Amino acid sequence: MSDKKFTPSAVENDLYQIWEEAGFFSAHPEDNNKKPFAIMIPPPNVTGTLHIGHALTMTLQDTLIRWRRMQGYDTLWQPGTDHAGISAQLVVDRKLNEQGIDRKTIGRKKFIDHVWQWKAESGGEITKQLRRLGASLDWQRERFTMDEGLSEAVKKVFVTLYREGLIYQDKRLVNWDPNFRSAVSDLEVENKEVNGSLWYIRYPIENSTDEFITIATTRPETMLGDVAVAVHPENERYKNLIGKMIVLPLTGRIIPIIADEYSDPEKGTGAVKITPAHDFNDFEVGKRHNLKLITILDESAAIDLSELEVGEQSEFVKSLAGLPRDKARKKILAELEKLGLLEKIEPHKNQVPHAERGGAIIEPRLTTQWYCDAKTLAKPAIEAVQTGKIKFVPKQWENTFFSWMRDLQPWCISRQLWWGHQIPAWYGPDNTVFVAYDEKEAKEQAFNHYGKEEILRRDEDVLDTWFSSALWPFSTQGWPNQTAELNRYYPGNVLITGFDIIFFWVARMMMMGMHFMKDVPFETVYLHGLVRDEKGQKMSKTKGNGIDPLEVIEEFGADAMRFTVCALTGPGRDIKLGKRRIEEYRSFITKLWNAARFCEMNEVHYDAKFSINDVKLALNRWILGELSKAIENATAALESFRYDEYASVCYHFTWDKFCDWFLEFAKSAFQNADRTVVHETRAVAGIVLKTLLQILHPVIPFVTETLWAEFKFGRKGSLMVSEWPKAASFTSVITDDSTAEINWAIKFISEIRTLRAEMNVPPAKFIPALLKDANQQTVHYATVWADAIRRMARIDTIKPLIDSIPQGSAQAIINEATVILPLGDIIDIEEEKKRLTKELAKTSDEIEKLNTKLSNENFLAKARPDVIQESRGRLAELTNDQHRIQNALKHFE
Secondary structure, three states, X not given: OOOOOOOHHHOHHHHHHHHHHOOOOOOOOOOXXXXXXXXXXXXXXXXXXXXXXXXXXXXXXXXXXXXHHHOOOEEEEEOEEEOOHXXXXXXXXXXXXXXXXXXXXXXXXXXXXXXXXXXHHXXXXXXXXXXXXXXXXXXXXXXXOOXXXXXXXXXXXXXXXXXXXXXXXXXXXXXXXXXXXXXXXXXXXXXXXXXXXXXXXXXXXXXXXXXXEEEEEOOHHXXXXXXXXXXXXXXXXXXXXXXXXXXXXXXXXXXXXXXXXXXXXXXXXOEEEEOOOOOHHHHHHHHHXXXXXXXXXXXXXXXXXXXXXXXXXXXXXXXXXXXXXXXXXXXXXXXHHHOOOEEEEEEEEEEEEEEOOOOOEOEEEEEEEEEXXXXXXXXXXXXXXXXXXXXXXXXXXXXXXXXXXXXXXXXXXXXXXXXXXXXXXXXXXXXXXEEXXXXXXXXXXXXXXXXXXXXXXXXXXXXXXXXXXXXXXHHOOOXXXXXXXXHHHOOEEEEEEEHHHHHHHHHHHHHHHHHHOOOOOEEEEEEEOOEEOOOOOEOOOOOOOOOOHHHHHHHHOHHHHHHHHHHHXXXXXXXXXXXXXXXHHHHHHHHHHHHHHHXXXXXXXXXXXXXXXXXXXXXXXXXXXXXXXXXXXXXXXHHOOOHHHHHHHHHHHHHHHHHHHHHHHHHHHHOOOOHHHHHHXXXXXXXXXXXHHHHXXXXXXXXXHHHHHHXXXXXXXXXXXXXXXXHHHHHHHOOHHHHHHHHHHHHHHHHHHHHHHHOOOOOOOOEEXXXXXXXXXXXXXXXXXXXXXXXXXXXXXXXXXXXOOOOOEEEEEEOOEEEEEEOOOOOOHHHHHHHHHHHHHHHHHXXXXXXXXXXXXXXXXXXXXXXXXXXXXXXXXXXXXXXHHHHHHHOOO
């Protein structure tokens, strides 16, 4: 090892290429000697670049798949990308606009050709970036949701579900993007809090000149589509008005006052306008009361008067035609004020839905779309979770799953885009629909229907991208053909993803898998939290608190980021991530590297002829025992998806047991005149280092592979296909005597170090130690470990206490003995007591203030969560300091 420090950029690309070219990532469906283990990648958008959420999910999946591969499983980690309907269309549209090309001018076919050309040249950048992360996906099996095989699967599913009555057309409200002029899914809608207004408008009661009912609205422009005003049936203020009619301002339309529990007596005026064609809640009220649906906004969210009666179109109303909704709002409000019907305006913070792609304000719109009967498809999926065929980890996510699945609305699966799976439906001249695998079959259906040939028109809509990704676990394996891969890797073993797409992807894969494969798509669903910044706030471009994983890899290396992600991923909690944490865990990588260099300098190597049954020294027996426990705990942590515990086991064994104690203690053994001691210690160090690299490999593959090759434990790149170690391999050498001896040495040195730190003893100063009430065993240990104690605790002599305890001594109890450090001639005891007493008073005062603050309900109600968390963290630190100082003062007693 010529390099004094590990340089990730010098090895990462080279190692990854070795792994990939050697075929180490590949699954082997023909190998019946190995048990299969399969994970399906959540397919990232083909337009995407690696973000911190990807880094989290892919690190967790890669850690698991590398571990299972080392355990001897035939692993399939299925890669692929999603065609990303809206995003891809937006990207290519912008590129064409830059070239002066209009999508509508060139037409659908040529535009789609441009998208495919873009994908070939620039799409899939994220797959290169996943390689930077070290993701060991089976790239030879990479799929794309628009490739030929998956397109056939999508067509098969659509036609089958249509013929079973589970796909149909309906006219319902959808989230409508007026810029794209398409329906979008709930996941593509982001609610943003905006400062708006609440307008109070008087609606005159019919046949009355001075009686009004006042409604409060945030969207006055939609009043042209009002068909009722609702009040709560128990609202005493309005009971006498229920059943009366209102004259809708501006249009003169006569609408009823209805009783419905949707109206909240405590909100606004207690009366709400009902516009079923432009509000999801109003739509449900409209269904309950059989109200008319009037659409007053077109696909671009401009005023459309085509559904208004002629008598409702006054000159003013006619002047609104074609106006964008924001301009129409201003004009309507001015007219209402002019008519004396605008009672007041109040500032109001409102949650306004925006399109995630493009940022347009989403409009609920009544359109005819294709729907899937999700409620029917959900029943077997619900039963699979109830019976334990599918397990959620953490288990509490089952409740979220059930609450969503038991209250499902029809799934809108059509989108008004050009890029995507075009719906396999054709229309006759009278709009009769013919759903078929291809146009030839559709024409045959039409001929049978009409009795003659007719010109058919293809449905221009495409399917929601979540529709094709719902088939991912079986479509990627060759379905509808019965392939070897499908028989071997379906169902998969585990799905790892974020909790935010339980319904959009996880549940839909369950529905489709249960319906078409008659079996669950996976056995376990592990749901991780979201990545937040160090203060617990959501990362966003606006706040500037996001982390680019590629920048992190450039600065710290992939291993450091991967280890940080694992260390912070606990069940049911979000990940608070910042560069400071990554830098801390990079220090762990450095510690491992330095330990390996120390081993190299002391001629440590792996001796295949050496048997651990020949180990005699207590130190070597102890470290092999600790190694056995580390393997057992690391394996158990990964079995239960406790990534944080796995990282903790790796961290503490490496840093605490191997580096800080074993290698420090081994310094004397390496210099021992007895060559058998030297040989045994070198051999054991080699075994431990080799095994440690195997335990660490799943989470930090690059540095471990580099050291593996440096120490010639195997050929370059072969660590990832080495065998996962077994704890039982080392249990034969564990003895109570060796454990007790080393634990005594560790405790003795640690206690002295603590005393020295608490008493402000200069680090370079060697001091004597006296033993009081020590038994024969303790005296023996002190003699055997005298050299290590001298080096590590800065103790020049260890003697039994003969006379009385010297004045100004610090004391600590270790097992049956008391260790005494005479400090009267080294530090000013009285001054030290004063310093500690003063520090204790200051710390206690701060604790009292923080306790008062954190018990204040007003503070807890108003303060930001990160401020509260910071205060609690500070309180914990101060409490630890308080105990430390109190213990220090006790040492003088």
